[in-house]
């Protein structure tokens with residue numbers, strides 16, 4: 405229970421990597437605010453977990469899960485989230501994980517089209533919730549961190565797509581933006597002892613990807629790529645273990661502004677995936693990080 409007494413917020417945590425991070429923060433004893441869109445306003449796939457079920461699981465594991473409906477495309481709702489956190493915790497906030505990403509459930513991400521074959525609006529789908537939304541949440545979190553003057557941690561969930569071509573042009577530019585957001589917010593927050601890092605998971609066995617593979621709802625090249633990778637993929641909670649390791653590291657400020665792979669952190673801090681597997685560091689990612 406190394407994070408008992410800490411207050412965290414994980415955006416986009418009903419499923420996927422956000423859910424895995426929220427569960428591990430809960431297991432470490434934190435109070436975890438988790439956000440997701442109101443199911444009344446979106447198409448719900450009943451086979452995917454919900455915000456409420458994730459919150460219950462956090463509490464079952466020893467933390468406190470608090471679900472808050474927030475559409476991260478709506479700045480007013482994000483502002484209200486941080487007002488709620490401030491009111492309920494005497495302004496305390498210790499950890500922000502920017503994870504919400506709107507593109508994965510849009511079929512366009514996986515279609516394999518060139519940028520000129522897609523309509524320009526694809527840019528907005530891939531960067532409004534996934535880059536701009538990280539900036540907005542960071543603004544409100546930073547105001548609390550600075551007011552409290554007791555340090556803090558922001559983890560931006562990103563991807564190797566920030567340095568090399570993955571899926572499509574807007575995806576890569578968005579991820580490069582997330583990594584630059586990390587570097588520049590870290591620069592301004594260092595004085596206040598707030599660390600900001602980018603986290604690159606490798607291929608992750610998310611509920612969405614597993615569903616798409618099972619139902620064969622992917623173009624052939626991606627179906628083959630995901631099928632081949634699934635057996636050795638990281639669990640959603642492996643990213644959570646990485647966030648807990650960072651949040652409990654008294655020297656985390658030495659890492660501020662930089663990008664870390666989940667497996668690299670696993671090796672450094674000595675954690676394994678939840679099934680006991682040691683995850684290999686992807687040698688291509690190491691090369692990309694040096695470039």
Ligand SMILES: NC(=O)c1ccc[n+]([C@@H]2O[C@H](COP(=O)([O-])OP(=O)(O)OC[C@H]3O[C@@H](n4cnc5c(N)ncnc54)[C@H](O)[C@@H]3O)[C@@H](O)[C@H]2O)c1
Pocket residue numbers: 415416417418419420421422439440441474475476477503504505506507508509533534561562563564604605606607608609610611612613
């Ligand atoms: N899945 C992978 O293999 C993988 C690998 C590396 C990096 N990543 C990155 O991890 C992040 C999360 O990806 P994922 O695979 O878990 O995706 P996912 O689609 O499974 O999860 C995204 C989460 O964001 C939420 N969300 C979407 N739009 C929202 C909105 N408007 N407001 C609030 N919440 C919203 C979804 O409900 C969901 O909980 C992304 O940035 C992705 O690029 C994923």
